[in-house]
Amino acid sequence: QVQLVQSGTEVKKPGASVKLSCKASGYSFTSYYMHWVRQAPGQGLEWMGIINPSAGGTSYVQKFQGRVTMTRDTSTSTVYMELSSLRSEDTAVYYCARDQAEVVVNPIYYFDSWGQGTLVTVSS
Amino acid sequence: DIQMTQSPSTLSASVGDRVTITCRASQSISNWLAWYQQKPGKAPRLLIYKASSLQSGVPSRFSGSGSGTEFTLTISSLQPDDFATYYCQQYNSYSGTFGPGTKVEIK
Numbered sequence: 001q002v003q004l005v006q007s008g009t010e011v012k013k014p015g016a017s018v019k020l021s022c023k024a025s026g027y028s029f030t031s032y033y034m035h036w037v038r039q040a041p042g043q044g045l046e047w048m049g050i051i052n053p054s055a056g057g058t059s060y061v062q063k064f065q066g067r068v069t070m071t072r073d074t075s076t077s078t079v080y081m082e083l084s085s086l087r088s089e090d091t092a093v094y095y096c097a098r099d100q101a102e103v104v105v106n107p108i109y110y111f112d113s114w115g116q117g118t119l120v121t122v123s124s
Numbered sequence: 125d126i127q128m129t130q131s132p133s134t135l136s137a138s139v140g141d142r143v144t145i146t147c148r149a150s151q152s153i154s155n156w157l158a159w160y161q162q163k164p165g166k167a168p169r170l171l172i173y174k175a176s177s178l179q180s181g182v183p184s185r186f187s188g189s190g191s192g193t194e195f196t197l198t199i200s201s202l203q204p205d206d207f208a209t210y211y212c213q214q215y216n217s218y219s220g221t222f223g224p225g226t227k228v229e230i231k
Binding site: 035037044045046047059061095097100107108109110111112114115116117 | 158160167168169170173179211213215218219220221222223224225
């Protein structure tokens with residue numbers, strides 16, 4: 001079965017960077033797009049961007065342009081999301097989520113499998 | 125950008141009730157809409173995609189309808205496991221904008 005296992009809780013100071021990981025198993029890692037979605041405490045869901053694990057191409061929400069970098073390591077079936085210049089408003093649970101579309105077609109942008117989430121707390 | 129709204133924001137209901145949640149898009153999204161269920165401390169779970177298609181493994185008491193700008197999620201007979209927050213999400217515009225959520229509480 002599809003499993004997305006994310007890295008553990010992070011506590012960072014304002015201005016720092018954080019790099020989260022999401023290890024996929026149970027399917028062909030390079031066959032499906034992957035997204036990152038975040039959720040601030042008590043708030044709704046916010047889509048951040050997408051990565052093609054096969055080609056490595058990415059697309060980010062304009063709000064995060066210049067601060068977010070999504071990468072992948074095909075040898076370990078892992079995607080990464082690095083967010084820099086952290087501020088208190090970045091405190092959230094960050095999820096990786098698999099697109100239902102395979103990379104041979106365009107992504108669909110809805111998510112059939114999710115990681116368990118990683119809490120990032122930004123505090124001085 | 126397409127904006128999504130949901131109503132109500134909170135809904136109190138009893139086991140066995142028929143429950144309907146409405147989602148509206150700021151412009152037409154055809155039927156490019158998904159619904160998710162989220163329980164506290166857990167990741168969201170896909171229920172419905174393409175407005176009315178039931179995701180594999182999701183109970184048939186969940187159904188979705190609508191097109192264009194107005195959509196509904198219906199739970200035909202609310203079960204104890206269904207008390208959660210529900211989010212709609214549009215995926216028409218090469219992005220994934222979510223609604224603010226509807227919390228279904230025990231009455």
